[in-house]
Amino acid sequence: MTAPGMRSAPPFPQPGHPAPSPKASAQALNVLAALLEARTGQQIVRHRSTRVDTVLLPLMRERRLETLDQLVLAILDGSDPSLAGRVVDALVNCETSFFRDPQIFDLIADTVAAIERTGRRARIWSVGCSTGQEPLSIAMALAERNDALGTAMPDIVATDVSEAALAKARAGSFTQFEVQRGLPIRHLVRWFEGRADNEWVVRPELLRHIAFRHMNLVSDPPPPGGFDLILCRNVMLYFAPEAKRRVFDILASAMRPGAGLILGAGETVIGQTALFRLSPGGRGLYEKIPEEEAPRTA
Template sequence: MTHAALPASLPTSVASPTAVSVLTALLEARTGQQIAAYRSWRLDTALKPLLRDQKLDTLDQLVTQLLKGSDRLIGDRIVDALVNQETSFFRDAHIFETIVEAIAAAEGTGQRARIWCAGCSTGQEPLSLAMLFAERQETTGAAMPEIIATDVSDAAIVRARTGRFSQFEIQRGLPVRRMVRWFDTTGSDWVAKPELAKAIAFRRMNLVSDQPPPGRFDIVLCRNVLLYLSSETKLHVFPKIAAAMRPGGLLVMGAGETVIGQTRVFEPSKRFRGCYETQGPPGRS
């Protein structure tokens, strides 16, 4: 009897329940993110490059190395590998039209508009915003908003600051016109032009345990980040985000996310469909 070959995406090794427990507990302790039991196959897929780099064969061996404590950075590398870094330029393009409209409304207050990208991954989202508002400035003279981008992953922030992307990454959501206008080629890679990169302040931040960037924001983009947090952790994070927003500020979440049934701090926006606004004084859960 013959058997069909396993798809390449399935794990080729099996971790013990103890190893799975240690790795998922590490991720939750460091980031607040959870991996459901039925998705534990992600551990093998995400950590396979790290196993190769450490010349290890199994996740159990990796956990043994972690528990020995001989490599102080191994925990950071495990967490960086497990954090979901799926992103692309102008992801859900219609959202960016809403953001421009909301920023235009915020500019009527006379203050410089501020945007916080929470969970910016390798930088495509804030760079998309920077391109959008730089082009708007060229055509209308409107001021550039301040853009602050944060992520729990040190490795992601390091990459985001370089503004360097492969041919595959640059083509995901970015038309050729913008590729040529805002990026230079370096070998087979594309690097954001200095005037674009300097429009963004990248910072490493744990949304669960760290304080938000100082000041208040007109828009907070937190897309597909809270999706991986427990309900209890969300009750802690939502008020923290609300407290970092200006009155009338807008929270933008992922297409599959909602505040309904999660918190009373935010409510669906009546002005901007699919977005959320603070309800009552910040800090009430």
């Protein structure tokens, strides 16, 4: 099956012949952009389009496809229903690291402590958790604190749209390069086991504190139960304005009274939603506006 305006590409080059650059036609990029937005809400903006061929190249080599046009034709053919999902997994930005923006974890600890003083167990939601470094960092920071105080760990729920990223997060397996990105040596020694080939695996007693779940943020309902703190950092950078408003609605619906929302350093609620405002509780923290204070619509 050939999409309108797209030519079928020549067969994959034989061994010994270099493969040409997998440049895509405008039609192919449009199909990939539409697929990504439909499944995740994310857009392929101009500066991201330059990396499309790079992130999809391993999948193309596996399928012996020479160009992105061929890859799109394979998706449209429908003979392999899993192909579209694997393409989306590759296109989703999964950039993450341990203890990213370290001051945020002091803010999380302070927020959890305030909730515990009310006699309640805190619930935390890590949105767009990718391969798990953020929720694992939260668990490590709070486990150390809770051991000292003798308090119970909060419930931590972590969600992502990428099944591949979630599989890695659930396995808790990381390379030497990944653990060197932000992970203090004391946490590495305490919470990870070294394996062959420079692999580090999270100890089960830490991993069990996190419930990893698949979720499309723009279309799926939030995890059940209210949350006291939601981290949604650098998740909505590539969402269209309407998708951002829909996500803020979903996040607000999942928050308990007095709950906090943490966004990425380059993100804000200003001009995006009327449901949140800056919180006096800390830099980068937002709070849901109580219904009685929310602006009335005509």
